[in-house]
Amino acid sequence: MDFILSTKGLRIEPSITLEITAKAKAMKDSGIDVVSFGAGEPDFNTPENIQNEGIRAIKEGLTRYTPASGIVELKNAICEKFKEDNNLDYKPSNIIISSGAKHSIHNALLAILNPGDEVIFGTPYWVSYPDLVKLADGVPVYIETKEENDFKFNVEDLNRVLTDKTKAIILNSPSNPTGSIYTEEELRAIADWAVKNKVFIISDEIYEKLIYDNNKHISIASLNEDIKNLTIVINGMSKSHAMTGWRIGYAAAHEKIVKIMSNIQSHATSNPCSISQYASVEGLKGDQASVEEMKRHFVERRDYMAETINSIKGLSCRKPEGAFYIMINFTQLLGKTIKGKEINSSMDFANLLLDEAKVAVVPGVAFGDDKYIRLSYATSMDNIKEGLRRIKEIVEE
Secondary structure (H helix, E strand, C coil): CCCCCCHHHHHCCCCCCHHHHHHHHHHHHCCCCCEECCCCCCCCCCCHHHHHHHHHHHHCCCCCCCCCCCCHHHHHHHHHHHHHHHCCCCCHHHEEEECCHHHHHHHHHHHHCCCCCEEEEEECCCCCHHHHHHHCCCEEEEEECCHHHCCCCCHHHHHHHCCCCEEEEEEECCCCCCCCCCCHHHHHHHHHHHHHHCCEEEEECCCCCCECCCCCCCCHHHCCHHHHHHEEEEEECCCCCCCHHHCCEEEECCHHHHHHHHHHHHHHCCCCCHHHHHHHHHHHHCCCHHHHHHHHHHHHHHHHHHHHHCCCCCCEECCCCECCEEEEECHHHCCCEECCEECCCHHHHHHHHHHHHCEECEEHHHHCCCCEEEEECCCCHHHHHHHHHHHHHHHCC
């Protein structure tokens, strides 16, 4: 049957990683031992104090509708978090709680974009940015970043793509998929550019708590009042507190922006899960020891992975400063034939590793850069050691 369907909806592409994910799942279901490096979530359980608060909320009947933009208790906790961690002063009227950070970004784009407005972000990018922009009738504008610059863009890059349609920049620090972090000096230059050109910043800070070594997270909104008014800060509970399935994200912005976001959310989804909201209050205000323990494991895994990958002939990587991903540069293998399969793209390499090494990775083309594959170290050290052993065996054969 022929249907006349949404042209906007038809422009939205399914995730490029679905093919690899489906194949890996089918192999596992048939009993094949597949090591997966695709996880975009901590492999730890939600801390017990947060679990207990969720159970309390259920038992006490806190299971009904809440205000569409979230409960005031959680908004207050988020304001306290911003003040303590980021030196940012917000009121509850500046906060909206949504069903995950992705939902917060979606609301933000819907609130600020008009048809044809352009949104700038760097490649490699998080897989959902382009389609979230398209869903809001915007136009994605890509800056190709360089590995030698830690996959970060600068003011010169922004000037090259600036047009009279430029409406916003999406800034992701720490970054998925690269783990890169913008310094205060770099952020100040971008902030000055945004204020000068009256461009919004959507600052995706979901990996804020997962920063390593002596690096420091700085929210661009904290630099001055002018950039604060132009910035929509995105954060959430998923990565920092191992709460991916609880679906709580939040945004902080100027009251005018938050009001529009809240109106949109009230019609689209109503409130985020009430139980998850009450548990998140405990997550933000309760004991943070589990967060630090999780971070300690990530540092250990990151160090092992980076050292091992750089010892494999034909592969290289930079040691990420945050998040829990490593981008592997495999350009030395392009054009070569391994196990009878020629490597001309990240999909070719990802399929080779899955078929021959029984290792699942995410091809870099999903992030807009075909020269890389992404590995997550949100998996056990045993899996990491075995998976990298298999990769080494195939690549160096």
